Amino acid sequence: MKLTLNHNEVSHEKLGTEPVNTLLLKMALPSVIAMLMQALYNSVDSMFVAKISSESLAAVTLAFPVSMIIGAMSTGIGVGINSSISRNLGADDVKSASKAAANGMLLGFGTVAIMIAFGLLGTDWYLRLYTDDPAVISAGVTYVRTVSLLAFGNIFTQISFSVLQGSGNMTFPMISQLVGGACVIALDPLFIFGLGMGILGAAVASSFSQAIAMAIGMYGIFVRNRENLPVSREDFRPDAAVMKDILAVGIPSALTQATTSVVSGIISKMIAGYGTAAISVYGGYTRFSSFGILPVFGVTRGMNPILGYSYGAKDKDRFKATEKLALIAGFVITTISALVFLLAPGLILRFISATPEMIEVGRPAYRILALPLFVSGVSIVMSQSFPPAKRSYLTMIYTMLRQVGIMIPLCLIGGRTWGMTGIWIGYAATDYIALIVVLGMTIWFYRNVISKLGEE
Numbered sequence: 001m002k003l004t005l006n007h008n009e010v011s012h013e014k015l016g017t018e019p020v021n022t023l024l025l026k027m028a029l030p031s032v033i034a035m036l037m038q039a040l041y042n043s044v045d046s047m048f049v050a051k052i053s054s055e056s057l058a059a060v061t062l063a064f065p066v067s068m069i070i071g072a073m074s075t076g077i078g079v080g081i082n083s084s085i086s087r088n089l090g091a092d093d094v095k096s097a098s099k100a101a102a103n104g105m106l107l108g109f110g111t112v113a114i115m116i117a118f119g120l121l122g123t124d125w126y127l128r129l130y131t132d133d134p135a136v137i138s139a140g141v142t143y144v145r146t147v148s149l150l151a152f153g154n155i156f157t158q159i160s161f162s163v164l165q166g167s168g169n170m171t172f173p174m175i176s177q178l179v180g181g182a183c184v185i186a187l188d189p190l191f192i193f194g195l196g197m198g199i200l201g202a203a204v205a206s207s208f209s210q211a212i213a214m215a216i217g218m219y220g221i222f223v224r225n226r227e228n229l230p231v232s233r234e235d236f237r238p239d240a241a242v243m244k245d246i247l248a249v250g251i252p253s254a255l256t257q258a259t260t261s262v263v264s265g266i267i268s269k270m271i272a273g274y275g276t277a278a279i280s281v282y283g284g285y286t287r288f289s290s291f292g293i294l295p296v297f298g299v300t301r302g303m304n305p306i307l308g309y310s311y312g313a314k315d316k317d318r319f320k321a322t323e324k325l326a327l328i329a330g331f332v333i334t335t336i337s338a339l340v341f342l343l344a345p346g347l348i349l350r351f352i353s354a355t356p357e358m359i360e361v362g363r364p365a366y367r368i369l370a371l372p373l374f375v376s377g378v379s380i381v382m383s384q385s386f387p388p389a390k391r392s393y394l395t396m397i398y399t400m401l402r403q404v405g406i407m408i409p410l411c412l413i414g415g416r417t418w419g420m421t422g423i424w425i426g427y428a429a430t431d432y433i434a435l436i437v438v439l440g441m442t443i444w445f446y447r448n449v450i451s452k453l454g455e456e
Contacts, residue, residue: 028302034177061283068261076254078162080246085166090312102235119148146203153210160217172220180213292337334377341370372431
């Protein structure tokens with residue numbers, strides 16, 4: 001029986017024909033909702049863990065770079081898959097798009113193997129890089145080891161998102177994320193408190209919920225989206241050329257996120273020198289600022305299939321119009337988040353069950369850390385417009401400059417000059433300098449890549 005797409009899904013032909021404003025809304029809104037749910041269950045996880053102890057919240061904060069590494073590898077592969085699928089569909093080559101989906105999933109198994117090895121061999125060493133507090137190390141090893149050994153759900157959820165989104169299907173990624181988020185919100189208190197599992201329960205609840213999200217994503221690929229992108233058994237034969245194409249785009253994106261993870265770990269180590277309260281406050285910021293940051297990535301997930309299709313079809317006007325709308329959306333989203341941190345820092349602190357010491361540290365910190373959110377949405381959209389045009393290296397260069405060339409030096413100088421407050425100032429100043437950098441790169445990109453589409 002022939003399967004048909006429902007009204008919320010976008011056939012790949014419409015990526016090149018439907019008006020950009022309605023198409024971007026249709027493509028981005030499900031992903032924005034999914035990212036909001038991701039932010040919600042990240043924050044809910046921290047809220048419940050904070051009720052165990054401040055040491056447990058500090059441990060989960062120190063585990064954040066590991067979660068970012070998992071995301072870097074899976075999202076890196078996913079960006080390559082998304083780009084390859086959308087470009088091939090733009091060139092009207094459905095078979096190559098299907099091979100990209102299948103071979104990308106094969107690459108995901110390598111990522112799973114890496115995380116299992118880390119979970120078995122590297123967790124204790126990793127935690128001792130940041131702290132010598134026995135309670136934090138014990139809780140951290142439990143959490144990090146569990147999420148690493150059970151990372152397959154997280155990894156294949158991200159990959160399934162990219163396969164579906166690359167072909168224009170945004171509905172199943174949204175459903176997957178919503179169900180996964182609802183599960184973790186329900187299971188966290190059950191596992192942590194009801195079953196008395198403590199921080200192990202938080203890790204198991206998150207991993208189990210991600211596995212459910214993965215199952216929904218795979219159902220979307222192999223059942224509901226077959227008319228749009230028919231992935232067959234034959235497509236799973238390893239194809240070196242297809243994998244090379246995926247990795248050529250994906251590796252720079254993975255390195256970009258991995259650099260972010262490493263730098264996040266370095267910043268965490270700087271802050272950890274000021275005590276458990278400081279690192280817990282920073283953890284609260286990273287979790288709750290995701291309500292502004294992750295939805296912007298939702299916008300770019302909706303934007304990128306349109307950009308990739310437009311690039312494959314050599315339609316520069318459609319490429320420009322799509323990015324312009326995404327820039328407006330990104331600015332609005334992160335500005336709202338910035339205003340919450342600036343005007344109501346106490347609200348965030350109440351959510352993480354802040355101690356008096358955390359409140360003293362957190363109020364001024366959150367007001368400073370609100371400032372980069374005013375510009376970060378624009379920077380994210382501009383930096384994410386390069387991979388669909390096979391220019392992932394530009395995203396990598398920008399991120400390296402932002403994280404290594406700007407953030408670390410500014411935070412080090414700020415910390416030595418003004419102590420902990422100086423680290424917050426250096427962190428905030430980074431995004432304003434980075435905005436100038438990515439703006440210059442975008443001007444070069446349009447002059448030398450996009451403006452020449454259709455001329456060769």
